[in-house]
Amino acid sequence: MIEIRWHGRGGQGAKTAAMLLADVAFFTGKYVQAFPEYGPERMGAPVTVYNRIDDKNIRVHSNIYQPDYSIVVDESLLEVVNVTAGLKRDGAVIVNTNRPKEEIIPHLHGYEGELYTIDARKVSMETLGKYFPNTPMLAAVVKVTKAVDEETFLKEMEGSFQKKFATKPEVIEGNLAALRMALKEVK
Amino acid sequence: MAKRERLSGNEAAAIALRQINPDVFPAFPITPSTEIPEYFSKFVADGLVDTEFIPVESEHSSMSAALGAEAAGARSLTATSSCGMALMWEELYVAASDRLPLLLALVNRALSGPININCDHSDSMGARDAGWIQLYAESNQEVYDNFVMAYRIAEHKDVRLPIMVCQDGFITSHAVQNMELLEDEEVKNFVGEYEPEHYLLNPKESMAVGPYGVSNYYMESKFAQVQAMKNVKKVAVEVMDEFAKMSGRQYGLFEEYRLKDAEYAIVIIGSAAGTAKDAIDRLREEGRKVGLLKIRFFRPFPGEEIAAALSKVKVVGVMDRAESFSTQGGPLGSETLAALHRAGNTAKTVEYMYGLGGRDIKVEDFWQIFDELEEVGNGKTVDGYQYIGLRK
Numbered sequence: 001m002i003e004i005r006w007h008g009r010g011g012q013g014a015k016t017a018a019m020l021l022a023d024v025a026f027f028t029g030k031y032v033q034a035f036p037e038y039g040p041e042r043m044g045a046p047v048t049v050y051n052r053i054d055d056k057n058i059r060v061h062s063n064i065y066q067p068d069y070s071i072v073v074d075e076s077l078l079e080v081v082n083v084t085a086g087l088k089r090d091g092a093v094i095v096n097t098n099r100p101k102e103e104i105i106p107h108l109h110g111y112e113g114e115l116y117t118i119d120a121r122k123v124s125m126e127t128l129g130k131y132f133p134n135t136p137m138l139a140a141v142v143k144v145t146k147a148v149d150e151e152t153f154l155k156e157m158e159g160s161f162q163k164k165f166a167t168k169p170e171v172i173e174g175n176l177a178a179l180r181m182a183l184k185e186v187k
Numbered sequence: 188m189a190k191r192e193r194l195s196g197n198e199a200a201a202i203a204l205r206q207i208n209p210d211v212f213p214a215f216p217i218t219p220s221t222e223i224p225e226y227f228s229k230f231v232a233d234g235l236v237d238t239e240f241i242p243v244e245s246e247h248s249s250m251s252a253a254l255g256a257e258a259a260g261a262r263s264l265t266a267t268s269s270c271g272m273a274l275m276w277e278e279l280y281v282a283a284s285d286r287l288p289l290l291l292a293l294v295n296r297a298l299s300g301p302i303n304i305n306c307d308h309s310d311s312m313g314a315r316d317a318g319w320i321q322l323y324a325e326s327n328q329e330v331y332d333n334f335v336m337a338y339r340i341a342e343h344k345d346v347r348l349p350i351m352v353c354q355d356g357f358i359t360s361h362a363v364q365n366m367e368l369l370e371d372e373e374v375k376n377f378v379g380e381y382e383p384e385h386y387l388l389n390p391k392e393s394m395a396v397g398p399y400g401v402s403n404y405y406m407e408s409k410f411a412q413v414q415a416m417k418n419v420k421k422v423a424v425e426v427m428d429e430f431a432k433m434s435g436r437q438y439g440l441f442e443e444y445r446l447k448d449a450e451y452a453i454v455i456i457g458s459a460a461g462t463a464k465d466a467i468d469r470l471r472e473e474g475r476k477v478g479l480l481k482i483r484f485f486r487p488f489p490g491e492e493i494a495a496a497l498s499k500v501k502v503v504g505v506m507d508r509a510e511s512f513s514t515q516g517g518p519l520g521s522e523t524l525a526a527l528h529r530a531g532n533t534a535k536t537v538e539y540m541y542g543l544g545g546r547d548i549k550v551e552d553f554w555q556i557f558d559e560l561e562e563v564g565n566g567k568t569v570d571g572y573q574y575i576g577l578r579k
Contacts, residue, residue, distance in 0.1 A: 035362035
């Protein structure tokens, strides 16, 4: 079982990204869970979202305390949340930032596993013209976790975008470009 | 053919309702049940159902409209949570005593205060004496399946009682999980047309619904409600067996998990049972004789059957997700202990309060509980009523 914890802020789409990851894994035949942990609901408040992906039915309904991967959608959370709490040594943390890794490491509370970074703002601005971090972050998660094969991922996402953006097809190509670019931009 | 899907508990509920295609659905939104009428109203707008959807101005009105429609002869329902249910309190009793088999999609959420949007069972447990059938679920699949079976149980001529189909707020309602859907035709045929024997819009029969009950008759009406509630067990088992033939998924009044040879067992309701099962599997690998009994029907409470299922257990831990302020435990504790006592079962018991206001319960918490139950079995004395996961 792969367990993933997403750290975002309300309104940034961390929940949507986790739901999309569950969708893609589901379509490849996996058992999935995607669920948010809500505090006071407001834009900008820290939000935690969880994914479980397994080959057999998932019964556990608790939050995830020892994730394989921690995904930081908003780097300002590094200052307020311990994003590596309980994170497995052989897992990884993925941070949305344009800063070099050396500047991120001091915020990881001595975590000894892998650190990956992705500049989701750059990817989003170049491909969508607006800042939607969730699409590039989703691609980064697929790249690092290998939860789904990359080709399958792109194919499934194309179908998913066609459904989701049925009324505004002009954004489909931009979102797909964001995914492709993000897969390459993960460091 | 079953269709493999991944849905949230609220989506699963809404899809089951689309397949059932009820006649009248008045609703007023409240977190975390809002999505059920939200998804459903889209089905209405898209012409996928011919349900009369009524956006009303409060939960007092939604339950009033639902029971009014049901009395008129329409298959009706509404959805709510927490304080929304508190506002329908008066009508809950009216629906039950007027023997109106409507459905309430209840997404369990803590009652205020402090105000909180997350799961516990204080809303439905507070209404346990209102005369409704109460059915609970562990997973999104069970939520969906319960909806498909609910009207068949409630509308049965030996029952005719309203039914509350409960699921854990956010934990299942907002969590996407794998599940299997039945074909629309299968559900339609299973649920069938609603043909009430007596209803207000029947031109051939004049009747009054909800008249004053004088003292000479009031008690008989309550006795009749109890008889109907007693009949639920037999009817529910028949419906669940028929459902199993269609779906391959067999349900009972409660579920026994690795209970047959268990010496230490917990009794629990809802989504936490899934977490407990993972905990039990791990302990079983160590050779420990542990199991669980998961309540599905809390009303009626299948006390005799539960006592029989627990007859070989040495120590029972009863886990409540709603405070009752008796200072002796929660509602499930009271019912379970009464059932054991009546059956002459002298198993030791410990009551645990957990998960209030959405406090998470983990696999490790269950390990600790089973450790303690075993210590009690070995003669240790512990506090018989404890809070799990409390801040130190």
